[in-house]
Amino acid sequence: MKLNSISRLSKIAAALATGLLLHGTAFAKYPDKPITMYVAFAAGATTDLTARALAQGAEKILGVPIAVENKAGGGATVANGLLASKKPDGYTLLVTSTGSITVRPLLMKLAYKPQDFQVLMQFSYYIGGLVVPADSPWKTVDDFVAHAKKNPGMTYASSGPNTQQQIGVESFARCKGLTFKHVPTKGGSSANTALLGKHVDFIAGSGSHIPLVQQGAFRELVTFHVDARDPKRPDIPVMKDIGCPPTNPPNGMIVVAPAGLPSDIADKLTATFKTVSETPEFKALLDKYNLDYAYEDGKSVQSKFPAEIEWYTKYFKDAGVMK
Structure with missing residues (x-):
C-alpha cells in the first residue's frame, strides 16, 4: 500500500475514533439541558397528575428540570403525533396510553404509527x-x-x-x-x-x-x-x-420516547422513572385514584401490541366501524 493511502486511512480512523469518543461523551453527559414531557390528556386528569409526579421525582435524579405540557385532544393523537415528529435524543418524552398508539391508527390516518415510538415503561393502567x-x-x-x-x-x-x-x-x-x-x-x-x-x-x-x-x-x-x-x-x-362479556382490555399508562432513542439514554430514563414509580409517595398517589401499580419495561409492553391491535380490529369490524 502506498504511503499516501496509509496516511488517508489513518486520518479516517482517527476521525472515526474522535467521533465515537464525542458521541459517547455526549451520551455520558445526558441530560445536560431541560427535558419536556408531554401529557396526552387534559390537566387534572389521572394521566396528568401521575405524569407530573413522575416528572418531579425524575428531576431530582436527573438533575435537570422537566417541563410538563398538556397536549390534549383527539384521544391522545395530538400529543402522540407531536412526539413522533421530535428527535430521539431523550429531551422530549410523552405520557400516554397504549391504546392511543395501537388503536387509533386502525381508525384514521394519523401522523404516526406504532413503530414511531419507543416505550420506556408502564406504571399503571386505566380502569373505567x-x-x-x-x-x-x-x-x-x-x-x-x-x-x-x-x-x-x-x-x-x-x-x-x-x-x-x-x-x-x-x-x-x-x-x-x-x-x-x-x-x-x-x-x-x-x-x-x-x-x-x-x-x-x-x-x-x-x-x-x-x-x-x-x-x-x-x-x-x-x-x-x-x-x-x-x-x-x-x-x-x-x-x-x-351477565355481560368482558369489555376491552385495559390500556396501559406509559412513558414513551420517539423511536430510535440511543440504548444508554433509554436505559437511564427507564431506570429513573422506575425508581420514582416504586416510591411510597407515588404508589400512594396511584392508590388515591384507585389505580393499580403495574410496572412493565418497554419491551414487554410493546410485545403486547399485536394482541391489542387484534382485539380492537375484531371489535371495530363487529361494530361496523371497520370493514
Missing part, C-alpha cells in the same frame, strides 16, 4: 366505569338499565371517541340493548366537569372520577375492563356480574 351523579335516581346498574331502555339516547361524556372508556360504555350498551349519545371531551377531568354541571346524564369514568365518588358527588354503577371486583370497592359489580 359507568358513573352517574350521586343524586341521580339510579342507585344500581339495574335501575340505570331500566331507565335507559325507556329513554333511549341518554347522553354521556368520555375522554374521546373510540377511547378505552368510550368503548367500555358501548360494549355495555350492546350487551343490554341500549342506545346512548356520546359527547367526547379532551380528558377525564373534562368529562367530570360535564357531569358535575349536569350537561350529560353519565360519564365513562377513567380514574379521575374516583375522588369524586369518594367525596359523594358521583356514584359508579359498574366497572369495566377487569374480570374481578376491586377489593377496595367490593360493592361495585363488573361486567360478568351483570
Whole structure:
C-alpha cells in the first residue's frame, strides 16, 4: 500500500475514533439541558397528575428540570403525533396510553404509527366505569338499565371517541340493548366537569372520577375492563356480574420516547422513572385514584401490541366501524 493511502486511512480512523469518543461523551453527559414531557390528556386528569409526579421525582435524579405540557385532544393523537415528529435524543418524552398508539391508527390516518415510538415503561393502567351523579335516581346498574331502555339516547361524556372508556360504555350498551349519545371531551377531568354541571346524564369514568365518588358527588354503577371486583370497592359489580362479556382490555399508562432513542439514554430514563414509580409517595398517589401499580419495561409492553391491535380490529369490524 502506498504511503499516501496509509496516511488517508489513518486520518479516517482517527476521525472515526474522535467521533465515537464525542458521541459517547455526549451520551455520558445526558441530560445536560431541560427535558419536556408531554401529557396526552387534559390537566387534572389521572394521566396528568401521575405524569407530573413522575416528572418531579425524575428531576431530582436527573438533575435537570422537566417541563410538563398538556397536549390534549383527539384521544391522545395530538400529543402522540407531536412526539413522533421530535428527535430521539431523550429531551422530549410523552405520557400516554397504549391504546392511543395501537388503536387509533386502525381508525384514521394519523401522523404516526406504532413503530414511531419507543416505550420506556408502564406504571399503571386505566380502569373505567359507568358513573352517574350521586343524586341521580339510579342507585344500581339495574335501575340505570331500566331507565335507559325507556329513554333511549341518554347522553354521556368520555375522554374521546373510540377511547378505552368510550368503548367500555358501548360494549355495555350492546350487551343490554341500549342506545346512548356520546359527547367526547379532551380528558377525564373534562368529562367530570360535564357531569358535575349536569350537561350529560353519565360519564365513562377513567380514574379521575374516583375522588369524586369518594367525596359523594358521583356514584359508579359498574366497572369495566377487569374480570374481578376491586377489593377496595367490593360493592361495585363488573361486567360478568351483570351477565355481560368482558369489555376491552385495559390500556396501559406509559412513558414513551420517539423511536430510535440511543440504548444508554433509554436505559437511564427507564431506570429513573422506575425508581420514582416504586416510591411510597407515588404508589400512594396511584392508590388515591384507585389505580393499580403495574410496572412493565418497554419491551414487554410493546410485545403486547399485536394482541391489542387484534382485539380492537375484531371489535371495530363487529361494530361496523371497520370493514
